[in-house]
Amino acid sequence: MSDIDVQAVDDIDAPTGVDAPDYVLYGGKGGVGKTTCAAATALASARDGTATLVVSTDPAHSLSDTLETEIPATPTRIREDTPLYAAEIDPEEAVGEGPLGMEEDALGGLGGMLGGEGGPLGEGDGTGPVGGDDGLLGGSMPGADEAAAMRLLLDYVDDPRFDRVVVDTAPTGHTLRLLELPETMDSMVGKILQLRERFSGMMGNLTGMFGGDDEDVDPEAGIEDLRELSERIEHLRGILRDPSKTDFRIVMVPEELSVVESERLLGQLREFGIPVGTIVVNRVMQDPSEVLGYDVDIAGPNHDDCDFCARRWEVQQGALARAQDLFRGHEVRRVPLFAEEVHGERLLAVVAACLD
Numbered sequence: 502m503s504d505i506d507v508q509a510v511d512d513i514d515a516p517t518g519v520d521a522p523d524y525v526l527y528g529g530k531g532g533v534g535k536t537t538c539a540a541a542t543a544l545a546s547a548r549d550g551t552a553t554l555v556v557s558t559d560p561a562h563s564l565s566d567t568l569e570t571e572i573p574a575t576p577t578r579i580r581e582d583t584p585l586y587a588a589e590i591d592p593e594e595a596v597g598e599g600p601l602g603m604e605e606d607a608l609g610g611l612g613g614m615l616g617g618e619g620g621p622l623g624e625g626d627g628t629g630p631v632g633g634d635d636g637l638l639g640g641s642m643p644g645a646d647e648a649a650a651m652r653l654l655l656d657y658v659d660d661p662r663f664d665r666v667v668v669d670t671a672p673t674g675h676t677l678r679l680l681e682l683p684e685t686m687d688s689m690v691g692k693i694l695q696l697r698e699r700f701s702g703m704m705g706n707l708t709g710m711f712g713g714d715d716e717d718v719d720p721e722a723g724i725e726d727l728r729e730l731s732e733r734i735e736h737l738r739g740i741l742r743d744p745s746k747t748d749f750r751i752v753m754v755p756e757e758l759s760v761v762e763s764e765r766l767l768g769q770l771r772e773f774g775i776p777v778g779t780i781v782v783n784r785v786m787q788d789p790s791e792v793l794g795y796d797v798d799i800a801g802p803n804h805d806d807c808d809f810c811a812r813r814w815e816v817q818q819g820a821l822a823r824a825q826d827l828f829r830g831h832e833v834r835r836v837p838l839f840a841e842e843v844h845g846e847r848l849l850a851v852v853a854a855c856l857d
Contacts, residue, residue, distance in 0.1 A: 516850075516857040518549035519665075522746050524658065526668040527781075529752040530762050534783040534836070535559070537843050538752055539669035540567045541852035546665050547585035554586040554657060557669040562589045564669060567844045576657065586663065655733050658740055673766055681773070690731040744776035752781045753824070755817035760824050767828070780828045781856065782821060784838040786814045792837045792855055799851065800840045 519525075519542055527535040527542075536557065543555035554576050557564040564587065565572045570579050576588045657666055740746050749770055753763040763780070770777055785792065788801035802810040825833060836855045843852060 516545040516548070516853045518551060519546045519853075519857070521546070521665070522744070522748050523664070524666050524668070524740060524747040526670055526747065526749045527752055528670045528673065528749060528766065530673045530759065531561075533752045533754050533759065534781075534843075535752045536563045536567050536669045537849070537852055538750070538781055538783070538836070538856065539667050540564060541849040541856060543585060543587070543667040544568075544583075544846060544849055545853040545857070546667065547580065547583040550584065551664045552584040552586070552662060553665045553667060554588065554660070554663040555667045555669065556587070556654070556657060557589045558654075559669055559671045562591075564589050567849070569845050576660070576662070588657075655737055658737060673762065677766075677769055690734070694728065694731075742774040742776070744778065747776060748778040749775050750779040750781055751777060752783055754784050755782050755820040755824070757820055757823075760820050760827065763824070764827055777831060779832045779834060779856075780824065781834050781836060782824060783836045785821070785835045786810060786817055786838050787835065789837045789839075789851065792835050793851075797851075801837065 521542070525539075525542055527539045529535055536559065539555055539557070543553050546553040555564065556576075557572075562572075568579065568587065570587075572579065572587045572589045574589060574591045576586045579585055579587050654666075654668070657663065751763050751766055751770075753759040767777055786802045789799045790796050790801070802814065804811045804814055821835075834856050836852055839848060839851075841848075843849065
């Protein structure tokens with residue numbers, strides 16, 4: 502490919518605003534360009550004055566690099582000319598605060614008894630009847646990083662500062678575990694509430710049997726927080742399943758394995774009831790002018806003189822044809838492969854134009 506001429510990039514009519522619901526989630530396997538798409542969408546969304554938050558739950562934290570600015574762990578405005586906010590969730594730090602966002606002993610002693618660290622039924626070794634490595638609510642329980650991300654999203658979805666939230670999710674496996682959490686956490690909270698009510702009358706005797714202090718047990722501590730959490734989880738689940746409010750966009754590359762992975766993800770999202778409105782095929786070896794539908798002075802692949810380009814394009818066309826067939830009924834958008842890394846507002850504006 503020839504060197505890219507970026508002078509004309511500044512002249513591209515970057516989208517002002519986006520035609521999307523209030524919540525846009527980009528998902529797919531690692532390395533397909535989810536962060537690029539999320540950043541481009543958020544920038545375009547904020548250009549018409551829509552207060553937009555772009556959130557990354559990917560531990561790789563590449564959103565800062567893509568937007569060329571340091572992004573903190575809490576929502577912060579990162580542009581003066583547009584209402585664009587950003588946050589990169591640090592799962593380990595968030596888990597340290599407690600995966601469910603409750604006080605350390607919001608269960609009034611029941612948490613330890615369910616196999617938590619130092620609890621009589623678990624001793625923090627994963628042998629308790631309910632707990633994982635550190636019990637039911639231990640910081641290292643399976644999926645704790647996704648629980649932390651979900652807890653923060655519970656805060657962001659109703660934050661009055663934002664009219665739209667764009668989420669750059671972690672790779673596919675983590676995303677699915679994240680999307681399972683409303684069901685998992687709701688079920689867990691329900692069981693905790695049942696256990697609290699069942700054991701509230703005998704908590705003192707039980708803790709006394711295991712050497713606890715009766716004065717430290719408050720049967721009602723934290724129960725209202727648990728009920729509130731359950732209601733918030735139900736609220737989030739309703740948002741994720743409402744196509745008028747949420748669009749989960751699958752990002753893939755035009756390769757056979759990526760098509761298979763995306764088909765599997767689409768099926769799993771259907772099982773969760775999560776609406777998928779858009780499929781983004783990224784890094785297509787097609788001239789940017791063809792993708793955009795108008796001439797633009799950005800270098801594209803030379804299929805005539807570059808044998809490698811021609812052969813890769815032939816392979817990609819087969820994958821594209823299959824994707825078009827598999828994803829009928831969905832908006833399929835193409836984003837070309839650029840000659841340089843996509844970061845900064847100039848090339849992100851081109852990506853936004855392709856997604857528009």
